[in-house]
Amino acid sequence: MIKRPNYPPMDTQIVMCTVLIALVPGVIAMTLFFGVGVLLNLATAIPAALAAEAICLGLRQRPILPRLNDLSAVLTGALIALSLPQAAPWWLIILASTSSIMLGKHLYGGLGQNPVNPAMLGYALMLISAPVTMTTLWIDPLATPDLSTAWLAYLGQSSDAVTGATMLDLYRTEFRALTAAEASQNPLFTQAHLGFIYGYEWVALAYLVGGLWLIYQRVITWHTPMGLLVTLTVVSAFFSFDPDTATPVWIHLTAGAGIFAAFFILTDPVSGATSPKGRLWFAIGVGILTYLIRTYGLYPDAIAFAVLLMNFAVPMIDQYTRPRIMGRGSSIRGSGGQS
Amino acid sequence: MADYQIRRCERQLEGGIHPETQKALSTTDSCIFVGDPKRLVFPIHFSGGGPGEALVAVADIVSQGTPIIKCQSGITHVASRAGKVIDIIDHEIAHPAATKSASIIIEPSGLEDQNYLDPLVWPFDADTLRNRAIEAGILGLGGAGFPSFKKWSEGMQTLIINGAECQPYLTTDDTLMRIDTHSMIRGASMLSQSLDIKTIIIGIEDNKPEVLEAIESALKESCSDCFFDVVLLDTKYPSGSERHLVWLTLGIEVPTGSHAVESGVIVHNPGTLAALSRAIDGKPITDRIVTLTGEALAAPQNIVVPIGAPISHLIEATDTNPESLTSITIGGPMMGYSVTNFTAGITKTTNCLLAREVDIPPESPCIRCGACATVCPVRLQPQQMVFALKGGSLDRAIHEGLTDCIECAACNAVCPSHIPLAEWFRLGRFEARDKANDQRLAAKARERFEARNMRLKRISLEKEAKRAVRQAKTADALEKARKARKESA
Numbered sequence: 146m147i148k149r150p151n152y153p154p155m156d157t158q159i160v161m162c163t164v165l166i167a168l169v170p171g172v173i174a175m176t177l178f179f180g181v182g183v184l185l186n187l188a189t190a191i192p193a194a195l196a197a198e199a200i201c202l203g204l205r206q207r208p209i210l211p212r213l214n215d216l217s218a219v220l221t222g223a224l225i226a227l228s229l230p231q232a233a234p235w236w237l238i239i240l241a242s243t244s245s246i247m248l249g250k251h252l253y254g255g256l257g258q259n260p261v262n263p264a265m266l267g268y269a270l271m272l273i274s275a276p277v278t279m280t281t282l283w284i285d286p287l288a289t290p291d292l293s294t295a296w297l298a299y300l301g302q303s304s305d306a307v308t309g310a311t312m313l314d315l316y317r318t319e320f321r322a323l324t325a326a327e328a329s330q331n332p333l334f335t336q337a338h339l340g341f342i343y344g345y346e347w348v349a350l351a352y353l354v355g356g357l358w359l360i361y362q363r364v365i366t367w368h369t370p371m372g373l374l375v376t377l378t379v380v381s382a383f384f385s386f387d388p389d390t391a392t393p394v395w396i397h398l399t400a401g402a403g404i405f406a407a408f409f410i411l412t413d414p415v416s417g418a419t420s421p422k423g424r425l426w427f428a429i430g431v432g433i434l435t436y437l438i439r440t441y442g443l444y445p446d447a448i449a450f451a452v453l454l455m456n457f458a459v460p461m462i463d464q465y466t467r468p469r470i471m472g473r474g475s476s477i478r479g480s481g482g483q484s
Numbered sequence: 485m486a487d488y489q490i491r492r493c494e495r496q497l498e499g500g501i502h503p504e505t506q507k508a509l510s511t512t513d514s515c516i517f518v519g520d521p522k523r524l525v526f527p528i529h530f531s532g533g534g535p536g537e538a539l540v541a542v543a544d545i546v547s548q549g550t551p552i553i554k555c556q557s558g559i560t561h562v563a564s565r566a567g568k569v570i571d572i573i574d575h576e577i578a579h580p581a582a583t584k585s586a587s588i589i590i591e592p593s594g595l596e597d598q599n600y601l602d603p604l605v606w607p608f609d610a611d612t613l614r615n616r617a618i619e620a621g622i623l624g625l626g627g628a629g630f631p632s633f634k635k636w637s638e639g640m641q642t643l644i645i646n647g648a649e650c651q652p653y654l655t656t657d658d659t660l661m662r663i664d665t666h667s668m669i670r671g672a673s674m675l676s677q678s679l680d681i682k683t684i685i686i687g688i689e690d691n692k693p694e695v696l697e698a699i700e701s702a703l704k705e706s707c708s709d710c711f712f713d714v715v716l717l718d719t720k721y722p723s724g725s726e727r728h729l730v731w732l733t734l735g736i737e738v739p740t741g742s743h744a745v746e747s748g749v750i751v752h753n754p755g756t757l758a759a760l761s762r763a764i765d766g767k768p769i770t771d772r773i774v775t776l777t778g779e780a781l782a783a784p785q786n787i788v789v790p791i792g793a794p795i796s797h798l799i800e801a802t803d804t805n806p807e808s809l810t811s812i813t814i815g816g817p818m819m820g821y822s823v824t825n826f827t828a829g830i831t832k833t834t835n836c837l838l839a840r841e842v843d844i845p846p847e848s849p850c851i852r853c854g855a856c857a858t859v860c861p862v863r864l865q866p867q868q869m870v871f872a873l874k875g876g877s878l879d880r881a882i883h884e885g886l887t888d889c890i891e892c893a894a895c896n897a898v899c900p901s902h903i904p905l906a907e908w909f910r911l912g913r914f915e916a917r918d919k920a921n922d923q924r925l926a927a928k929a930r931e932r933f934e935a936r937n938m939r940l941k942r943i944s945l946e947k948e949a950k951r952a953v954r955q956a957k958t959a960d961a962l963e964k965a966r967k968a969r970k971e972s973a
Contacts, residue, residue, distance in 0.1 A: 156900050414851050468857075
């Protein structure tokens with residue numbers, strides 16, 4: 146028996162807690178520009194996720210408290226809450242959150258066993274089941290709703306004055322008919338502080354700050370975010386030779402879930418690739434798929450589907466990206482006939 | 485003055501960890517001899533060097549240095565004190581399996597009765613030195629207990645003295661290199677000269693400035709013909725692993741499945757070489773330095789103790805009541821094992837007794853964070869290996885590189901889910917060895933079976949041929965007889 150060293154540097158709970166703290170700047174920015182709906186999303190999704198976790202653990206006859214304490218369900222709840230439209234009704238949030246935990250996580254054996262990202266599974270499920278709700282209830286940051294409007298939206302009576310499609314969606318549908326110069330006359334662009342898109346730019350920046358802090362804390366490595374953001378930039382830049390029809394690079398990076406996903410979604414260790422090289426390939430794959438689905442697919446934002454598809458590729462990526470073991474001529478590839 | 489240089493290692497250990505070293509706890513200026521215990525315990529099969537046989541019988545009177553155990557490898561263990569063999573019984577042993585095994589019990593008489601070997605006179609050849617190492621019971625004193633003479637083949641280029649001592653808490657080698665520097669240098673020189681090795685590398689971690697000073701002054705006084713290359717390593721666990729030390733100091737990656745010796749490098753613990761130096765003068769190994777440390781001991785320190793002294797005797801030497809401890813770790817916090825019975829005697833490989841209370845947090849599921857892979861010094865994917873082992877797929881784990889694991893337990897130290905990865909790998913490697921052994925035996929049995937079938941077939945064919953010849957002869961004779969009868973008729 147080996148005695149364990151007496152310096153526990155990290156704990157699953159601390160890892161999850163660090164990620165939650167890193168989300169705070171993003172949450173603040175989102176609340177400022179998209180209203181209290183963001184907080185309502187969080188306040189609904191997190192308890193729902195915890196309840197789903199407790200029920201599943203109970204049904205599976207597993208100890209409940211230690212697993213609730215590891216904060217993984219809180220994190221899943223928070224991630225799904227931040228992914229959903231800010232004017233989403235309560236039932237959508239609860240469905241998304243509970244299905245994330247139940248179908249995305251416990252169906253496969255709970256913490257550490259899920260083959261796909263639970264939050265993205267819940268998101269994709271909602272997008273397929275309730276496409277209209279999921280695509281039209283995004284808040285227009287130029288018309289940030291007050292508390293009562295947000296509350297009404299929460300109860301299912303959203304007002305068209307404050308909601309609409311996302312910028313990526315607009316580019317995919319309406320802006321196609323416009324030239325780049327005409328599209329840039331949209332008030333969201335003309336009123337932007339940093340010259341990108343009003344509101345979105347600050348949210349993206351806030352998530353970037355949180356994400357960089359996570360790298361600094363060594364909870365995640367640079368490979369995943371770098372892989373996604375660079376791929377997305379390169380691919381969208383390559384295809385934007387005609388600015389009148391293509392979605393600009395900076396829209397791809399700041400308007401959708403790009404930065405948020407790069408640091409907080411793709412970095413889920415359980416469903417992602419495990420070696421640094423594997424993480425890079427995983428992120429590059431997500432980047433390419435995201436561009437393809439955004440441009441040629443039916444859905445405006447594509448991160449969720451891209452992540453899910455790449456999650457299925459992870460076992461293979463893992464087999465072909467092992468580092469070379471010291472003392473061996475080359476790295477081991479493939480499964481060696483072992484299942 | 486010997487030719488030497490001191491340099492900083494230009495290579496960096498990939499992976500590895502920086503545990504709190506806790507070395508100050510047991511570092512002392514001197515190293516005291518403690519009084520003899522009431523009895524000495526020598527396990528016949530577990531003293532190092534493989535299973536052995538007793539050379540003495542109950543009631544025999546032995547001197548200090550009288551051979552008492554001869555091992556399969558040839559290594560001889562001697563009585564560490566003069567006294568009387570009072571019993572040969574199954575006794576507790578200091579071993580991870582914590583079982584009882586046949587042991588020789590000696591009651592020291594306290595007499596200065598020594599039975600040493602004749603000193604060797606330089607020049608002597610490698611064979612003479614090998615025989616001396618066998619007679620004097622020289623084993624790797626770093627902890628593995630590999631018979632040293634087996635490493636001394638012809639055609640070796642380099643001797644590395646492994647003074648890294650990277651495990652936390654341990655200061656055994658540190659102490660030896662400070663107080664017994666001359667013996668170490670002399671042993672290394674003698675060994676190198678008899679094997680025609682020109683370069684001796686001394687690898688030490690840079691947290692031992694006093695050792696460096698001691699080595700430098702000893703080298704200035706030494707008149708060795710060898711070139712001494714003193715390499716200062718960054719303090720990082722596990723830089724003292726044999727493979728890693730060879731790579732750090734020479735840039736040679738020892739191929740998987742082979743030993744440093746096969747790459748022309750001999751690696752020895754400082755204590756082994758100091759013991760060799762004394763063996764050349766005729767004195768077999770009777771004592772060793774042991775680090776007694778840990779927060780649970782009243783006075784942590786390094787002491788010189790006779791081989792075979794019970795663990796409880798050592799604990800008492802630190803002003804601590806053995807009964808206040810529930811278990812003690814032998815061999816350091818990372819790779820050691822715990823024992824709960826303190827009557828077992830220390831062996832030549834016991835370098836450290838560590839006493840402390842550790843809270844092991846409960847294990848939670850692996851989240852594949854990859855922290856273990858980041859610190860793995862051989863670049864394994866521990867998370868994938870443990871997944872395979874927990875799933876019962878030994879073959880998959882072996883495919884992932886299980887047999888390359890050096891069991892350094894750096895992965896354990898960083899796992900946020902507190903999974904005892906190294907324990908899984910130790911068990912898995914044991915099973916893998918077992919399996920390989922089974923396969924070898926099965927292959928042998930098949931070979932034997934096939935050889936037997938061939939032999940039986942050959943015999944039956946020969947019989948067949950003989951019978952055919954016989955039948956032909958008979959038929960011939962009959963034919964002749966018939967013809968003769970016809971003719972006569």
